[in-house]
Amino acid sequence: MTRRHLLRAGSLAGALGAWQLLTAYDVNMWLRFEQFxxxxxxxxxxxxxxxxxxxWQDLADSLTRIxxxxxxxxxxxxxxxxxxARSRFAADVLGPVLEVLRPVPAIALVPxxxxxxxxxxxGIVFITFTAAFFPVMVSTRHAVRALTPVWEEAVxxxxxxxxxxxxxxxxxxxxxxxxxxxxxGIGVSWICVISAEMISGEYVVGYRTWQDYTVVDYPGxxxxxxxxxxxxxxxxxxxxxxxxxxxRWLPRPEAREPAPxxxxxxxAPRSASAPPGAVGAAxxxxxxxxxxxxxx
Amino acid sequence: MxxxxxTATTPRAAAAGARLTLRGAVLGRAGAAVLDGVDLDxxxxxxxTVVGPSGCGKSTLLRTLAGLLPALGGEVAAxxxxxxxxGGGRALVFQEDALLPWRTVRRNVExxxxxxxxxRAERRAxxxxxxxxxxxxxxxDTYPHRISGGQRQRVxxxxxxxxxxxxxxxxxxxxxLDAQTRAGMQQLLIDVLDxxxxxxxFVTHDVDEAVFLGDRIALLxxxxxxxxxxxxxxxxRTDPATxxxxxxxxxxxDT
Ligand SMILES: Nc1ncnc2c1ncn2[C@@H]1O[C@H](COP(=O)(O)OP(=O)(O)OP(=O)(O)O)[C@@H](O)[C@H]1O
Ligand SMILES: [Mg+2]
Numbered sequence: 111m112t113r114r115h116l117l118r119a120g121s122l123a124g125a126l127g128a129w130q131l132l133t134a135y136d137v138n139m140w141l142r143f144e145q146f147x148x149x150x151x152x153x154x155x156x157x158x159x160x161x162x163x164x165x166w167q168d169l170a171d172s173l174t175r176i177x178x179x180x181x182x183x184x185x186x187x188x189x190x191x192x193x194x195a196r197s198r199f200a201a202d203v204l205g206p207v208l209e210v211l212r213p214v215p216a217i218a219l220v221p222x223x224x225x226x227x228x229x230x231x232x233g234i235v236f237i238t239f240t241a242a243f244f245p246v247m248v249s250t251r252h253a254v255r256a257l258t259p260v261w262e263e264a265v266x267x268x269x270x271x272x273x274x275x276x277x278x279x280x281x282x283x284x285x286x287x288x289x290x291x292x293x294x295g296i297g298v299s300w301i302c303v304i305s306a307e308m309i310s311g312e313y314v315v316g317y318r319t320w321q322d323y324t325v326v327d328y329p330g331x332x333x334x335x336x337x338x339x340x341x342x343x344x345x346x347x348x349x350x351x352x353x354x355x356x357x358r359w360l361p362r363p364e365a366r367e368p369a370p371x372x373x374x375x376x377x378a379p380r381s382a383s384a385p386p387g388a389v390g391a392a393x394x395x396x397x398x399x400x401x402x403x404x405x406x
Numbered sequence: 407m408x409x410x411x412x413t414a415t416t417p418r419a420a421a422a423g424a425r426l427t428l429r430g431a432v433l434g435r436a437g438a439a440v441l442d443g444v445d446l447d448x449x450x451x452x453x454x455t456v457v458g459p460s461g462c463g464k465s466t467l468l469r470t471l472a473g474l475l476p477a478l479g480g481e482v483a484a485x486x487x488x489x490x491x492x493g494g495g496r497a498l499v500f501q502e503d504a505l506l507p508w509r510t511v512r513r514n515v516e517x518x519x520x521x522x523x524x525x526r527a528e529r530r531a532x533x534x535x536x537x538x539x540x541x542x543x544x545x546x547d548t549y550p551h552r553i554s555g556g557q558r559q560r561v562x563x564x565x566x567x568x569x570x571x572x573x574x575x576x577x578x579x580x581x582x583l584d585a586q587t588r589a590g591m592q593q594l595l596i597d598v599l600d601x602x603x604x605x606x607x608f609v610t611h612d613v614d615e616a617v618f619l620g621d622r623i624a625l626l627x628x629x630x631x632x633x634x635x636x637x638x639x640x641x642x643r644t645d646p647a648t649x650x651x652x653x654x655x656x657x658x659x660d661t
Contacts, residue, residue, distance in 0.1 A: 260500055260502055261504065263474050263492070263500070263504070264498070264504040264505075265517070265521070266474065266491075266492040267472050267473070267474065267492045267493065267496065267498040268493070268517060268518040268569055269492070269493035269494070269518070269521050269522065269569075270493075274521055278506070279506065282506070282508045282509075283508070285508075359508040359509075359549050361507070361549075
């Protein structure tokens with residue numbers, strides 16, 4: 111585990127080191143790094159920004175937008191996706207409209223958002239919502255359709271109705287597939303929230319980044335990009351970790367399985383504490399050392 | 407544990423079992439009937455085994471009785487009322503693994519109890535008791551894919567019986583087990599059924615299993631139903647009457 115952490119930290123440090131070297135020596139071979147700010151410059155600007163209040167205000171505003179848009183999209187995506195997969199009526203009513211809307215890039219909805227919503231704030235949440243909605247809805251629809259029928263039949267023979275089937279079979283069974291949609295959705299949300307902010311936003315991360323660019327404050331641009339990168343990483347990791355916790359039941363291939371977190375098996379302490387000559391422990395004792403001692 | 411449950415589990419009381427009847431029933435999927443003109447009367451509390459070659463429609467019959475598959479014609483009834491859908495105290499033990507993989511063994515057994523609206527604490531106690539009976543008390547917090555195939559079948563059995571069904575429909579539940587385990591499971595089945603009074607329809611392709619377990623044997627290939635002379639009596643497996651029955655069942659496979 112620690113080796114993997116070291117490796118990851120090393121990979122990040124390597125990238126930063128390469129950047130510093132390329133920019134500090136103004137490397138100019140086809141790709142031109144002379145205008146690029148160095149890591150040190152960006153870090154200095156970053157330090158100044160972090161010290162000021164507006165940075166955190168921007169951060170909080172962007173996060174609020176993305177979280178509200180994404181949560182709304184997750185709920186709506188799961189509900190609509192399930193409805194379309196389970197009900198022919200819902201599929202007929204909602205399917206065509208959604209299929210026509212789906213290819214429209216969420217960012218192309220900026221004019222629509224400006225027309226529709228009284229404030230920019232709501233418009234940006236709307237665009238974030240639209241961006242995340244489709245991946246969630248489509249993956250939910252596929253996951254629900256792919257459920258093994260015998261699970262639902264089992265619940266129905268127990269006397270379970272529509273809602274019981276939904277809660278006990280459809281949602282938990284489709285969850286692994288839905289999580290894929292959520293992961294994609296949170297990523298797309300970031301792209302769209304930043305782009306929407308660049309175009310129409312007020313004082314927030316995306317707008318700030320764009321503004322820095324227009325006044326040729328390159329370290330500022332890079333601070334903005336680093337901020338977006340870190341926030342995006344934070345949110346997608348959250349989705350990932352929550353998802354993995356919820357799907358701990360999934361069977362995994364033996365080889366890739368991490369060390370078991372299960373309660374200590376009842377047999378283990380007994381065989382360990384048993385005297386070496388005990389009849390019950392004999393096969394365990396004879397097998398154990400051979401395996402551990404073998405050099406291969 | 408409570409007085410209500412003890413009264414419900416009087417030893418093999420005929421009143422507790424459902425009567426299942428098929429009259430001139432046509433079974434199968436729309437456009438592809440598998441069985442035509444099935445007449446069968448399953449008496450309350452009996453254990454009827456059903457044998458027949460692979461693909462003859464045994465699973466189709468059970469699904470129809472469970473209410474998962476509507477009959478294409480004729481009459482299918484439970485206690486005289488037409489079967490229109492699943493539920494109604496007819497539990498099905500599926501041929502394939504039908505445990506919910508995201509629920510632990512215990513929570514799988516609790517499911518039919520939750521459907522009936524039993525409070526959580528009571529549910530836990532009942533599920534624990536059933537897992538004890540099928541010898542899986544130690545595995546109750548494990549996920550189904552972490553136990554063996556035979557153990558999974560025992561969980562399915564516990565899950566089916568925990569809901570106190572009036573009829574249990576079992577589709578080759580021991581089909582994938584070795585002879586030794588299978589004999590153990592047959593004994594376990596007899597033990598846990600004892601006292602439930604439930605009607606059982608038990609599908610198998612194993613003639614010995616059918617002859618050993620059943621009160622009667624239905625030969626799905628020919629439509630005949632034969633009486634078993636000494637049901638569930640291992641000591642009398644070589645009695646001439648039992649041997650003759652076995653031969654008759656085997657002969658029906660060749661027609
Ligand atoms: N889902 C299905 N859709 C259409 N036809 C099916 C389906 N399942 C089974 N059948 C057909 O119905 C017929 C009877 O199948 P069924 O499953 O009842 O056989 P079975 O007697 O249970 O066989 P086995 O002993 O192999 O389990 C078969 O010919 C099969 O082709
Ligand atoms: Mg079958």
